[in-house]
Structures are given as structure tokens and as C-alpha cells.
Amino acid sequence: MQHWLVKSEPDEFSIDALQRVGVEPWGGVRNYQARNHLRAMKLGDGLLFYHSSCAQPGVVGIAKVARAAYPDPTQFDPRSDYHDPRSGPDDPRWSAVDVAFARKLQRTIVLDELRAQASRLGDFALLRRGNRLSVLPVTAAQWKTILSLE
DNA sequence: GCCAACGTTGGC
């Protein structure tokens, strides 16, 4: 099983929102590197759910990949914010996966704590300077270390 | 709201 971290702005879609709906299509990703991560995801992969652009940025929950990558339907929808007129159904440019709620953490593992563990976490994509990827890989060791902070 | 980082676009 592989592990990943997905960012979401809680004002847009929080871990509580995911808990309510159970399963949510994870689309609207319009960055090639993040898209490639989505495409590499396999059914059952573990996801750290991260709240960004908020008062307390950090890991707030765990989710699972409920469906492997498929063409993101929003790219074909002219009314969607994520519409991409350059992408066609014959050669879809963007992918989505389905994400299923697993559990909330007992508390938020805030970004500051992750930074404080930088030496244990090693080369962690989230802590790299200037990282803005909304989907990024997490090693098994990093997964373990982060959850041990809970 | 500011600003650094950095991906994308498009002219050449």
C-alpha cells in the first residue's frame, strides 16, 4: 500500500464534510505533478487529509482511495470552474480519484509540529521549500512517524 | 492582504 497527502481548504471541503458524505470525487487538480500522483494511486492507498489556507494548517484525518484514477469530469464541463477547453474526452488531460473517509485524528497535527519533526521525517515533500502541490507522496516511514504524533 | 515560490503561457 502506498501513502499520500492531500490538501484541502476547510472552507471549501473539510474533513467533517468528507465524514458527512463518506466518499468524494477528488478532482479539479490542474497541476501535472499532482495529477501524476493521482494517477499513481491504487485502490486502498492511505491518505493523510491536510487542511491548508486556514488558521491551523495541518493533518486532520485519514482517508482511503476508493476508486483509482479516472478522467476528471469537471474538465469537460463548460460551467465548471475547472473546465479545460483544451482537453477532450478522446484524450483526457486531467484525472480524479474517489476518496473515502476513514477517521478523524484525535487532534490536528499542525504544520509546526511536522516541521519540528523534520529530521525524523527526512525528505518530506510537504516541508520542501515553496512546495505548493495539492497531492504529494508520503513514505511508509513518514506515515508512521506522523501518526505517532497523534 | 502581503509576498515568496514556482508552474504555465506565449512571443520571439
Place this chain on the structure above:
DNA sequence: GCCAACGTTGGC
């Protein structure tokens, strides 16, 4: 293929 302009992300 270069690179300036521009837009977006996300912490603060």
C-alpha cells in the same frame, strides 16, 4: 528553446 509576464498557492 528561452525567458518575461502572469497567475496561483499557501503560510503568515
